[in-house]
Amino acid sequence: MGGGTSRGSTLLLGADVGGTHARLRLHLLDPRSGEAGEELLRREGPGANPGSAAPGALEALLDLVAAALVEGAALLAGVSRAEGAGPAARAVVVLGIAGAGPARHGRVERAVREGLGQRLTARSSPPCDQDLLDPADVHVVDDMVTAFAAGGTGGDGLLLLAGTGAAAVRFAGHRPVERSDGMGWLLGDAGSAVWIGREVLRAAAADLDRRGPSTSLSAAVLGELGLPAPGEPGTGDVRQAMIAAVDPLAPAAWGRFAPLTSEAAAAGDVVAARILDGAAEALLGTLDAVRDTGAGVGGTVVMTGSVLERSGTVRAGVRAGLEMRGLRTVRGAEPVHGALRLAAEHAARSAGPAR
Structure with missing residues (x-):
């Protein structure tokens, strides 16, 4: 990567990278509006949270990004040849990665820039040459x-x-000025899918161990793990089987148990309902930590993430709490569109007659 490039079209690559899933979009920059224009391709892949994803997750993400850039450059080169125009001059990349906040940002951004450079160098051949992507045009931000x-x-x-992780941020002029949580599965992420999933596993374990109340979550967890119900012939101690099944799971994978609570709560399971209510209360507490109450009680809250999108109970509890606080809610578009918007802004700021 690096070196001067000629003028031409600009590719914008934006990605929303959570703990379990990544969404990627590649667009052309519209020179008239300065925003993301025609979509060239979209890809999906595994997540890559540096604090909770399985080993090799970041490498898999970079493979996905590099392949998309190569494919996009090839598509654009084919159009350019047909129209007698030159190839794409540059690409601008913004990756919103969960877990890539201030504590890990420098390390993750260096790894992304170096890894993409190596992959594009290995693939370098027309129409994707080493001048397609300058390291300065690769930006990593956290998914918030x-x-x-x-x-x-x-x-x-x-x-x-509230997705795989959970956090609240106060923004001024597009810049984060106050932040709460997003501290990972060990130190926080209260109300997240991982947090809910962990509570589900603990509730099931306590039930099976006769330390906690009976709950239908126990059978649901065992079914999700592919384990037989207690008491079936030849099953042995299902608690030990549960330990063996859960041990290899990366923390980000605990979120797969979170959806079990919605069905159980709808059927009247008190334990499941308590977990969901606790998630809503935790998320409201996190938001309270960043509100600038001295500036007034009003304001706008962008709500996003799989928990707030898919769990009606958590969403309703959070909305009720926000209304009590005098806050207006906005349902955000897919975060990948935010990444594309930021990529377009970076492209505009760094535009010049030559690089």
Whole structure:
């Protein structure tokens, strides 16, 4: 990567990378509007949270990004040849990666820039040469920044994110000025899918161990793990089988048990309902930590993430709490669109007659 490039079209690559899933979009920059224009391709892959994903996750993400850039450059080169124009001059990349906040940002961004450079060098052949992507055009932010950018609030407001992880951020002029949680599965992420999943596993274990109340979550967890119900002939101690099945799971994978709570709660399971209510209360507490109450009680909250999108109970509990606080809610677009918006802004700031 690196070196001067000629003028031409600009590719914008944006990605929303959570703990379990990644969404990637590649667009052309519209020179008239300065925003993301025609979509060239979209890809999906595994997540790559540096604090909770399985080993090799970041490498798999970089393979996905590099392949998309190569394919996009090839598509554009084919059009350019047909129209007698030159190839793409540059690409601008913004990856919103869960877990890539201030504590890990420098390390993750260096790894991304170096890894993409190595992959594109290995693939370098027309139409994807080493000048397609300059390291300075590769930007890593945490997924909260891209999620807020997708909300279109004008740059000021609050973000409440509850996906694999969970956090709240107060933004001013598109910049995060106050943040709470997003501290990972060990230290926080209260109300997240991983947090809910962990509570589900603990509730099932306590039930099976006769330390806690009976709950239908126990049978649901055993079924999800592919284990037989207690008491079936030849099953042995199902608690030990559960330990063996859960031990190899990366923390990000605990979120797969979170959806079990919705069905159980709807059927009247008190334990499941208590977990969901606790998630909503935890998320509201996280948001309270970043609210600037001295500036007034109003404001706009961008709500995003799989928990707030898929769990009606958690979403309703959070909305009720926000209404009591005098806050207006906005449902954000897919965070990947926020990444594309940021990529377009970076492209505009760094545009010049030559690089």
